[in-house]
Amino acid sequence: MKKVFLTISTLFIIVGITAFNKPDDAENASQVSSPTAAPWKILFDGQSTKGWHSYGQTTTGAAWKVEDGAIHLDAAAKAAGVAGGDLVTDQEYKDFDLMLEWKISANGNSGIIFYVHDDKAKYPDTYNTGLEMQVLDNDGHPDGKIPKHRAGDLYDLISSNTEPVKAVGEWNKAEIVSRKGKLELFLNGTKVVTTTLWDANWKKLVAGSKFASMPDFSIYKSGKIALQDHGNEVWYRNIKIKEL
Template structure:
């Protein structure tokens, strides 16, 4: 279901026999096309084009491009506290998609990637509507003591089936596949979460979480993708999406 779809129609000369006489029909190749689901880059490696500050405006100066990655420079807490950081979001919305990206976190760090984010004045933060795949230093951050808050988890909802995160400071490959309610999370090539959204079982799961009193949480089936500013240094790179 999630493999690229290739419909390849090629033709040049078709030959057939009829009554002992062979005939040729030449078919113009321009009548045929190759249909392929394409990967779209959400980060060009050198600018923050296609990203904006959540709630409107340009990306805060705490977010930088460093060595081909999007880097949150949280070393200057003054920038963060005066609003020069903040969560950032894509300018485009997505519904069914396969997203892949790499992340690494500083020692004792916490961050996340949030999807199905609905940007509206009544929602102050992306996590009030969107779902988060957790980014965390499992060995150093206190959130790691809470099941469903560790790296790769569907934050505060579903714990990873196994721990595949790499040591702090190393790059991790994460993937999120959302297709008509079916949701899969992968960390370093291993599927760590699989669930179905927007079912009675899903609603019961949300009702037991910290999001239970947030009326907009997980209600939107199309939304933006957000990189979280949790006040810690974090890096993201090779962010690509395929529409399903």
């Protein structure tokens, strides 16, 4: 009897400890991904430009090269006449969370452009329709002296509220979240821009910008992602997107 009593007592202790350590339903919910949550989609496999093409083309310009797990715009090749062009996703996105890393050369300029309407016959450049998160050497490029043109800014529309950009040659982490008209830009984990698209205030912002003369700028609520060829050395890697 004594042996049985000890065994039962031990069992109650084990059950009690397990129940104490078990998280409640709310805690469980935060630790387990929802079965309906959209998965991250890898936009760059680190080995090829599959899933991308140069704007207005069906293939990728040879000035875009894949090296050491990154997409690199070879400025020397571009200067020698090798085709480049803004690199554009094959697929369009509406509400999304886009994450990537970028590295810029000294005096360099580029950008992450989104909601691009891929029609070069109608729109000569991706920025005729798409919005841009600026990629820049703030200290070396002339645009660094222009408000709303610095790294992390919503180009020519909204300046970053802080500038957590890293030095030239270092990798920066960028994130663009657009959902139901709410747009947020993050740089190196810090939220730098927040705005609402397509409302009356947005229209005022556009009217006061260089895009005022482009009637179809930012009108599309679904579009492609573009990496800008500004003729300067730039690198992108770890590109992924989640549809929201």
